Each structure stands twice: as structure tokens, then as C-alpha cells.
Amino acid sequence: MTRRSSFCGSGAHSIDRRAFLGGAAAVGATVASDMTQLSVLAAPGANGALKKTQKRVILLWLAGGASQLETWDPKPGATTGGPFRSIQTDVPGLRISELMPKMATRMKTTCVIRGLNTKNGDHGSAAVTMMKGRRDEAALRYPDLGAVVAREMGRADSKVPDYVTFYTQTEGRSMAPGTSGFLGARYAPMELTTNNYPEFIKKLDGITDLDHLERGELRDLLGKQFGQGRSSETMSSQNEAYQRVRGIMASEKLFDVTQEPQKVRDRYGPTQFAEQVLIARRLVEAGVPFVRVGRAWWDSHGQNFETHQEMVPELDHVMATLIDDLSERGMMDDVMIVTLAEFGRTPSINASLGRDHFASAWSSTITGCGIKPGSVYGKSDPKGQTVVSEEVDAGSLFATIYSALGLDPDKNYHVGSRPIPLVNPGVHAIKAVLK
Amino acid sequence: MKAPNPDTLKSVKDFSRQAITFAIARADGSDTAYLGCSDFKVYAADFSATKFEPKELYAHESYVTGVALAGTTLVSGSYDGKLTWFDTEEGETIRTHEAHAKWIRKVIASPDGKLVASVADDMVCKVWNAATGKLVHTLKGHKEKTPNDFASMLYAVAFSADGKLLATGDKVGHVVVWDVKTGKELGTCEAPVMYTWDKQQRNHSIGGIRSLAFSPDGKSLAVGGMGKVGNIDHLEGKARVEVFDWKAGKLTAEFPGDKFVGLVNRLAWSPDGSWLVGAGGAGEGFLCFFDPAAKKTLRQEKLMMHVHDFAISAAGDLITSVGHNRITVHKLG
Numbered sequence: 001m002t003r004r005s006s007f008c009g010s011g012a013h014s015i016d017r018r019a020f021l022g023g024a025a026a027v028g029a030t031v032a033s034d035m036t037q038l039s040v041l042a043a044p045g046a047n048g049a050l051k052k053t054q055k056r057v058i059l060l061w062l063a064g065g066a067s068q069l070e071t072w073d074p075k076p077g078a079t080t081g082g083p084f085r086s087i088q089t090d091v092p093g094l095r096i097s098e099l100m101p102k103m104a105t106r107m108k109t110t111c112v113i114r115g116l117n118t119k120n121g122d123h124g125s126a127a128v129t130m131m132k133g134r135r136d137e138a139a140l141r142y143p144d145l146g147a148v149v150a151r152e153m154g155r156a157d158s159k160v161p162d163y164v165t166f167y168t169q170t171e172g173r174s175m176a177p178g179t180s181g182f183l184g185a186r187y188a189p190m191e192l193t194t195n196n197y198p199e200f201i202k203k204l205d206g207i208t209d210l211d212h213l214e215r216g217e218l219r220d221l222l223g224k225q226f227g228q229g230r231s232s233e234t235m236s237s238q239n240e241a242y243q244r245v246r247g248i249m250a251s252e253k254l255f256d257v258t259q260e261p262q263k264v265r266d267r268y269g270p271t272q273f274a275e276q277v278l279i280a281r282r283l284v285e286a287g288v289p290f291v292r293v294g295r296a297w298w299d300s301h302g303q304n305f306e307t308h309q310e311m312v313p314e315l316d317h318v319m320a321t322l323i324d325d326l327s328e329r330g331m332m333d334d335v336m337i338v339t340l341a342e343f344g345r346t347p348s349i350n351a352s353l354g355r356d357h358f359a360s361a362w363s364s365t366i367t368g369c370g371i372k373p374g375s376v377y378g379k380s381d382p383k384g385q386t387v388v389s390e391e392v393d394a395g396s397l398f399a400t401i402y403s404a405l406g407l408d409p410d411k412n413y414h415v416g417s418r419p420i421p422l423v424n425p426g427v428h429a430i431k432a433v434l435k
Numbered sequence: 436m437k438a439p440n441p442d443t444l445k446s447v448k449d450f451s452r453q454a455i456t457f458a459i460a461r462a463d464g465s466d467t468a469y470l471g472c473s474d475f476k477v478y479a480a481d482f483s484a485t486k487f488e489p490k491e492l493y494a495h496e497s498y499v500t501g502v503a504l505a506g507t508t509l510v511s512g513s514y515d516g517k518l519t520w521f522d523t524e525e526g527e528t529i530r531t532h533e534a535h536a537k538w539i540r541k542v543i544a545s546p547d548g549k550l551v552a553s554v555a556d557d558m559v560c561k562v563w564n565a566a567t568g569k570l571v572h573t574l575k576g577h578k579e580k581t582p583n584d585f586a587s588m589l590y591a592v593a594f595s596a597d598g599k600l601l602a603t604g605d606k607v608g609h610v611v612v613w614d615v616k617t618g619k620e621l622g623t624c625e626a627p628v629m630y631t632w633d634k635q636q637r638n639h640s641i642g643g644i645r646s647l648a649f650s651p652d653g654k655s656l657a658v659g660g661m662g663k664v665g666n667i668d669h670l671e672g673k674a675r676v677e678v679f680d681w682k683a684g685k686l687t688a689e690f691p692g693d694k695f696v697g698l699v700n701r702l703a704w705s706p707d708g709s710w711l712v713g714a715g716g717a718g719e720g721f722l723c724f725f726d727p728a729a730k731k732t733l734r735q736e737k738l739m740m741h742v743h744d745f746a747i748s749a750a751g752d753l754i755t756s757v758g759h760n761r762i763t764v765h766k767l768g
Contacts, residue, residue: 064637064668076497079453079474083498083514083538171636270584272638297637302670302717309538309556310585310639349455349473351718351741351759352670352697 054153055369055405056284058277059145059292060319060339063172064123064299065362067345067355069384070097070308071315072363073114080347080383082305091374099312102320108374109323109332110367111433115378115387118343118394121357123299126342127176133398134424140182140415145398146290147180147187148422152407153289154187160251160288163189166196166276167294176342178292182415189292196272196279197255254282267321274318281325284335302352304345315339323367336405337367340397347384361387364397366433370404375433395427403429438705438751439768441712441724441734448764449739450487456757458511458542460504461746468746468755469509469523470762471499477511477521482755482764492521493528501542503551505565510551512539518553520568530568534561540590545598550615552601554592560603562615572618576611577603581640583632591659593647593702602656602681604644606630610658612681624679624686629660633667641667646713648702655727656681659699659713662691670697670717678711678727688727694735695721701744705751714756716741722756722765738763 074097075081086095089107096104096112103110120126129135131144143151150162165178178189192198253259257275260282268274273295280291295315300307319337326332344362345355361380367373378390399409402422409429412419458471466483469492477499478489497514508529509521516539520529535555542553544565551563560574581587591604600621601613608626613619632640646659656679661672673692676699680687690713697717704711710733711725720738722745725731740761747754754765 077475083473085497085515169636169638295638297639297668299637299668301668303641306588306641306643307639309588313586351716353455353741354669 054155054287054289055149055334055336056153056288057145057149057290057336057338057401057405058280058284058322059290060277060315060337061167061176061292061294062298062315062339062341063127063167063169063176063294063296065341065343065345065357066298066311066315067300067304067308068114068361068363068380069345069347069355070099070305070312072096072112072365073361073380073384074098075347075380075382075384078347078383080349080385082349084305084308091376094374094376097312099308100316102316106320106323109327110365110373111371111375111377113364113366113377113392113397113400113430113433114361114380115390115392116344116359116362116364116394116397117387117391118359118362121343121359123172123342123357124175126359127172129394130340130342131176131179132181133394136181140420141179142420143181143183143187144179145401146178146189146292147183148402148407149290149405150180150187150189151183153405155287158287160254160283160286161190162288163187163290164192164280164283164288165189165292165294166192166280167292167296168193168195168272168276169294169296171297172299173294173296176294182413182420192255196257196276198252251286254286254288255279257282264325267325269314269317269321271314271318273314274321277318277322281322285329285331298341298345300345301350301354301356304349304353304355306353326368332368334369336369336371336401337365338401339365361385366401366404370406370435371400372433372435377430377433390430390432392430393427395423396430399423399427399429400433403434436706436750438707438709441710441767443767444722444724444734444736444765445767446763447766448482448487448762450762452489452760452762455743455759456762457498457500457743458502459744459746459755459757460502460509460544461755462504463749469502469504469511470757471502471511471513473498475499475513477502477509477519479523480762492526493519495519497538500538500540501553503542503544505544505548505551508548508565510542510544510563510565512542512553512555514538516555518542518551518563532563532568534563535559540588541592543592543594545594545615546596547598550594550598552592552594554589554603556586556588558587558589558605560589560592560601560613562601562618572613572615574601574603574611574613574618576613576620576623577605577609578607581607581630581632583634583640585640588643591644591647593649593656595649595653596651597653600649600653602647602649604647604658606640606643608642608644608660610644610647610656610679610681612656622681622684624656624658624681624684626658626660626677628662628677629658629675631664631667631672633664637667639667641670642672642698645698645700645715646702648704648711650704650727651706651708654680654682655687657702657704657711657713657727659702659715661696661698672696674699674713674715674721674723676702676711676713676723676725688725688730690723690725690730690732693732695723695737697721697741699723700742703745703747703751706749712747712754714738714742714745714754716758720756720758722754
């Protein structure tokens with residue numbers, strides 16, 4: 001009786017558990033409505049056998065818009081260039097900002113896309129576009145990169161979540177939520193917004209492991225009885241979600257950065273971003289297909305150079321450490337690192353020594369998997385105001401990412417009878433940066 | 436020497452400039468000023484010329500953020516970490532030092548013109564012999580990291596009127612007063628309100644001590660910057676000045692700002708110590724006069740530029756302000 005009453009727990013607990021199931025796996029009505037629309041999706045369990053050795057992605061989301069001029073596309077000496085110099089990298093002819101000395105010695109691992117022209121300088125809608133690679137239609141919400149990778153690379157028998165996103169700062173968080181769109185809640189992210197640890201996956205102290213197991217068995221028994229003679233994608237998805245619960249609960253230690261040797265923690269550094277990226281490495285190593293680490297907030301309308309002086313060295317150090325760490329673990333062929341934001345920053349410098357929103361000529365990087373290391377694509381003019389060659393839009397960038405992960409950008413999902421490719425028709429990957 | 440009344444302030448010249456001017460040095464009574472600019476160049480500007488056309492002298496490799504006149508020797512400092520000595524009479528560069536490991540923020544000369552001090556983001560203040568270029572002191576009293584493990588910055592430096600004291604101020608609001616002769620630390624003051632760390636919303640910081648000025652008797656030290664900021668995407672904190680009895684480390688007056696937002700980038704006392712003038716800005720700028728003894732704001736004048744620096748005459752009757760795309764001259768009295 002005591003054990004039974006502990007199952008009920010608090011109202012807060014029941015809400016948290018439901019929230020978890022919604023985010024990490026699938027839950028009732030939401031899934032039902034999504035999954036019935038998405039007719040091509042068999043029950044995810046049935047797709048598991050089709051999935052191969054999977055690639056994984058760590059997205060470093062530079063929320064608010066990091067300046068391309070203070071990172072990947074410096075213009076020293078131009079009136080728009082700001083005070084920082086450029087430094088030579090280990091790729092002949094490629095120079096980046098002096099704020100990134102560590103990445104300068106690792107650019108042989110990385111591809112720089114310098115020709116982004118995404119035409120949208122509004123935080124909210126630009127963030128959605130750059131998370132999805134295209135704009136939603138009035139009646140169709142596309143899945144974001146994380147959801148697609150979770151769908152394509154996640155394993156049905158996985159004991160870890162498919163899509164995890166860290167976004168601890170409050171600014172801009174609501175503008176760039178992880179979203180699975182028409183893929184449904186099964187591929188929605190597990191969102192960590194208050195700290196680095198998803199406390200709701202912890203088994204309550206008031207319930208024993210045996211009790212939890214027995215309840216699972218009871219639920220399975222009832223489910224099987226209910227399922228006799230019935231066939232439903234929703235029911236299969238629901239069953240799979242519950243089957244994954246214990247595995248995901250067991251993954252709680254993946255989020256515990258203290259499980260890493262101190263020397264590894266020291267190597268990444270003490271900042272929150274550094275710890276989250278280290279956890280991201282732990283997650284992808286354990287098989288999580290997609291982790292986004294949101295690093296807010298780069299929106300430097302005032303004091304752009306001070307802001308970048310503070311934040312770019314952190315990005316430089318953490319990104320370089322992550323590349324080294326993944327390389328030493330032999331994971332660079334299977335893990336992709338992407339740096340991306342909703343846009344970049346204006347070449348012009350305002351009276352507050354700030355830079356404003358700018359989407360006409362900015363930069364992103366891709367490292368690992370099928371990306372040609374040490375490559376550069378796109379060129380901006382001497383003042384950084386326009387792309388003069390090899391222009392790239394959001395769709396092409398995403399097609400390139402998908403291709404480098406071994407996914408066919410033209411692969412179709414079906415919503416009802418309508419085929420929906422991973423990128424819009426006519427959009428192609430940048431072959432020049434693919435291996 | 437009785438100081439002119441701030442009520443008499445009037446703009447007498449105003450020039451537009453393509454570049455941002457970060458620093459100015461102008462000898463007392465001279466029509467010529469030296470400018471450090473965002474186009475990496477150092478200029479000589481003749482304010483008596485019928486057509487205002489600053490003449491390029493030489494260039495650094497980044498923003499020129501400090502210029503100081505030690506007699507006829509000009510010393511400039513830049514984000515390139517270099518200090519350059521220039522003979523203004525001969526029109527020749529004398530020497531260039533790789534002075535700092537990081538970006539130089541300010542360069543000043545002692546009142547007697549014998550020393551030059553530079554501060555940079557390597558968090559070191561260096562004192563140089565103005566004539567020989569020889570390093571006299573390396574003053575280390577500021578932490579390289581903020582409490583949040585990001586690189587700190589050392590923005591401000593000032594000599595006392597007798598040249599015996601030097602003050603330095605950093606990003607987190609820490610001020611150190613030094614004995615110029617020995618290079619020893621004499622005292623510290625704290626102005627933490629000048630530093631805003633936003634952990635919850637944006638996870639970075641803004642602010643810092645941007646200006647310092649000793650009172651003519653050397654007993655008080657004025658500190659300029661910006662008050663706490665809500666949205667650190669913008670320079671929206673109130674322009675702020677605090678005055679310390681630096682020996683006691685005690686705040687004696689504060690001017691939290693009620694009209695203008697932005698950074699107070701430059702401070703100076705009137706020759707009789709009766710008022711203090713601060714200049715700075717955000718999208719626009721200001722010149723503000725304070726009475727530290729009465730703890731009263733005397734005058735607040737809007738300027739059409741974010742002011743980065745000014746030169747003030749010994750009598751306090753001429754202020755030449757430089758900043759974002761403009762240069763303005765004001766007279767008092």
C-alpha cells in the first residue's frame with residue numbers, strides 16, 4: 001500500500017514525467033495526431049532494422065548572431081573591419097580572426113562556408129529558418145535539423161535520447177525552440193533549459209527499482225491484452241516509448257559531467273558552454289544522434305568588439321578542444337560539428353561600437369563526417385557587405401549537411417499523400433565541400 | 436586658478452569625420468591636436484586652419500586608442516599592442532615597441548612629460564621613460580580573468596596632477612592606485628556597479644571602468660563608466676561617475692546619471708577642483724559637469740556623437756571632444 005501510494009507521487013512529478021515522455025519519446029494525443037498525418041512512417045520500431053551505423057551531430061548554436069567579421073571572415077583594414085587582425089591558419093590562404101588562435105591551427109579539420117545569404121535579419125523567423133533550412137508553409141511545419149537527424153539516425157532500440165538540446169540562457173530561447181514539425185513528438189528534443197542535467201529522468205527516491213520494473217511489466221501485460229486483434233501505429237509508438245523509458249532513465253549519468261576525469265573537464269574549461277559541449281561529446285559517444293548546444297547571446301548592438309573579445313575565445317577554445325577530443329577518440333568520421341546562428345552581424349559599425357543584424361554575407365562551419373576538411377566556400381566583398389561568389393542559402397547549407405551525413409537530401413517523407421523531401425525541390429548540396 | 440562656470444559652455448567648432456576618433460592629445464595653448472583613429476592612423480589636426488583637414492602622420496595595424504604628448508614627443512598606442520614614439524617637430528617616427536601582449540586601451544603622459552603610461556588587456560600597466568622609451572615599471576594589480584572565467588580588460592589610467600600617483604581601472608570595477616616612483620600599490624577602490632554580468636539572459640558582460648581622474652590635490656579619484664544594464668545588447672545603462680577618497684577606499688560622491696545612457700569614457704577636474712567634467716555616450720553623447728563636494732550635477736549637455744576622449748586646457752576653458760564621426764570644440768567662460 002505504501003508502495004502504491006508512492007507511485008502517485010506529487011502533481012509536479014506527474015507533470016515532469018509527462019513532459020519527459022513528450023520530449024524524449026512519444027506521448028498519446030500529440031503523437032497520435034502527428035503520426036496519423038505522417039503516413040509514410042511505419043511504427044518507428046519497424047524502421048529500426050533499416051538504420052545503419054549512424055552519424056551524429058553536435059550543433060553549436062551561436063544564438064543572437066555571432067559576427068562573421070570577428071570569427072570566420074575577418075576584413076582587417078577595411079572601414080568595416082573593426083580592430084582585430086586576421087591570422088594565418090593551417091590551411092594555406094585561409095585567415096580567420098585573431099580571436100581564434102586555437103581554431104587557426106585546426107582549420108585543416110573544418111570547412112568554412114563564407115557565402116551565406118539568408119535574407120532574413122529578424123531573430124525569430126531567421127532562427128526558425130536556420131534551424132530547419134527553410135521556412136514553414138502555412139499548413140506545414142517542417143522538422144528541424146535535429147529532428148531529421150534523430151529520425152534518420154536514431155535507433156529504435158537505443159537506450160539514449162535521440163535529440164537533446166541545451167539552451168540555458170533565457171534570451172532568444174523561445175525564438176529557436178527545437179521542433180520536430182510533421183515528424184511528431186517522437187522526434188522532439190529533450191530540452192535542458194535550467195541546468196545541464198535533466199532531473200526529470202531520475203527515478204523518484206520513493207519508488208524502488210523493482211517497483212518500477214513491476215509496473216512496467218504490468219503496463220506491458222495490459223498493453224498486450226489491449227493490443228490483441230488491434231493494429232495501430234500510434235499504439236506501437238506508444239509501446240516503444242515506454243520500452244525506451246528505462247534505458248533513457250539509465251542514461252542519466254551521461255549528463256553528469258563529474259563522471260569525466262578532472263583532466264578532461266579542465267581541458268574543456270569551467271564555463272557553462274564548455275561543460276555542455278563536454279556533455280554533448282558524452283552523449284554522441286553514447287549514441288545520441290543530435291545534440292544542440294545553444295550558446296546565447298551574441299546580439300552585440302553595443303560594444304560588439306568587447307562582446308566578441310569575451311565570447312569568441314571561449315568558442316575558439318571549446319570548439320578546438322572538442323575537435324581534438326573527438327579526433328583522439330577516432331570519432332571525427334562519424335560526428336559532425338556545425339557552428340550556426342540565425343544570422344551574422346553588419347559590417348557597418350554603429351555609434352555604440354556595435355554591429356546589428358545582418359543576413360546578406362555571413363559564415364558557418366562544418367567539421368567532420370563527409371565534409372571536405374580544410375575547405376572554404378563562398379567569398380564576400382572586401383568590406384563584407386555582399387557575397388561575390390559561391391553564394392549559399394539555408395537550403396543549400398542543409399542539403400550539404402544531410403549529404404555529408406550520408407542522407408539523400410531528396411529523400412521524401414510523406415504527409416498524407418504529399419511527398420516532402422528533406423530540402424525543398426531544386427535545392428542542392430555544395431559538392432565542392434563534400435568528400 | 437578659478438575655474439570657468441560650466442553654465443558658460445558653448446560649442447564653437449564642429450567637424451564631421453569619416454573615421455571614429457578614439458583619442459586626442461592637444462598641448463595647452465596649441466592649435467594643433469593629435470588624433471588616434473579607427474582607420475589605424477594617427478593625424479595632426481590644425482584647429483586654426485580655414486579648412487579643417489587633419490594630416491596623416493603614420494599608421495598602426497589596428498585601432499589607435501591612445502595618444503599622449505610628452506613635450507614634443509607623441510606616443511601612440513593601438514589594438515596592435517604597439518607603442519610608437521613620434522617626433523612632432525621633425526615629423527619622424529622615433530621608435531616602435533611591441534609593448535603589450537594584447538590590445539592597448541589607453542596611453543597618457545605624466546604632467547611633466549617625463550613618463551608615459553599604457554594600459555592593455557594583458558592587464559598590465561606599463562610606465563615608460565618618454566624620452567628614451569625605456570620601460571620603467573610593469574604594474575600588475577588586475578586579475579586576468581573575471582569572476583566568471585572570461586578574459587578581463589584594463590581600460591583606464593590616469594596620473595595625478597603632481598605626477599606622483601597613477602590609477603588604473605579594469606572591467607570588473609577594480610581600481611588600483613600606484614606610487615609612480617616605486618611602482619608599489621598604495622591603495623584600491625571598488626566600483627562593482629560599473630560591471631554588469633548577465634548570467635541568466637545572455638551569459639556575458641558589459642561595462643567596466645572607462646575613465647579615471649585625480650582631483651587637483653590628489654586626494655579624490657573620480658571613476659567613470661556605466662551603471663547596471665538590463666539589456667546588455669545595448670549601452671543602455673545610465674552614464675555613471677563615482678568619486679572616492681582613494682586612501683580610505685571610500686565612496687564620497689556618486690552621480691548615477693539621470694539624463695544620459697552610455698559609458699563615461701573621459702573625466703577631468705577643473706583646475707580649482709570645483710567641478711568635474713565627464714564625457715561619453717552610446718548612440719549619442721554628452722558632456723556632464725558635476726560638483727563632487729556638493730554632490731550636485733551642474734550641467735548636462737547633449738552632443739551629436741558618442742564621445743571617446745577629450746582634451747581640456749589647463750585653465751579648463753577649452754574642451755576638444757572626439758568620437759564617432761565628429762570632433763567638437765567647446766569654450767567656457
